[in-house]
Amino acid sequence: MSSLLSDSQLTDEAEIVWLEDPDKLDYVRQALDKVNTRRGKPRYERDGRIIGYTNLAADAERDPDSGLFSRRTFFLLPHDRPNDPTGPYAVGAPGEAIDPGTVRPGKVGAKTPRSQKGHAAALAPLGHCPGPVHGAKGAPGTASTGVGDAGASRKPQVGFARPPVE
Numbered sequence: 807m808s809s810l811l812s813d814s815q816l817t818d819e820a821e822i823v824w825l826e827d828p829d830k831l832d833y834v835r836q837a838l839d840k841v842n843t844r845r846g847k848p849r850y851e852r853d854g855r856i857i858g859y860t861n862l863a864a865d866a867e868r869d870p871d872s873g874l875f876s877r878r879t880f881f882l883l884p885h886d887r888p889n890d891p892t893g894p895y896a897v898g899a900p901g902e903a904i905d906p907g908t909v910r911p912g913k914v915g916a917k918t919p920r921s922q923k924g925h926a927a928a929l930a931p932l933g934h935c936p937g938p939v940h941g942a943k944g945a946p947g948t949a950s951t952g953v954g955d956a957g958a959s960r961k962p963q964v965g966f967a968r969p970p971v972e
Contacts, residue, residue, distance in 0.1 A: 828906030
């Protein structure tokens, strides 16, 4: 698991699957987990709840050392702002928190004023959602890869579309 990710770690991602509507959340935490499968809901072993996850391309290879696949999960802990608005993150956000509207397959999510909220927002670099998602289908638990069958295209798509964060 890692909270500081780079795009180079996410090259095999084919799609994002949201289990909850990301438009209703200021931020989600993201982590890179080692799992035994390329697709489907991964086992979740943290406090809190899983909000979404990535599915990998059909040709994604296992890590040669561990024999596992690296997949991102998006989650919230019990003390996060959406669960406890007056808690420790009433202002600011945890280090691995990103605006879910900036999440794309193969791209690390960004911190935005929306995700950072309050004084921390003035310190965080402005993130920008790359634009509306064309052809996205929007219902929790669904995903879209763009065209064709899953894994056939790596065109970045997500399960929910939203306008750019301003």
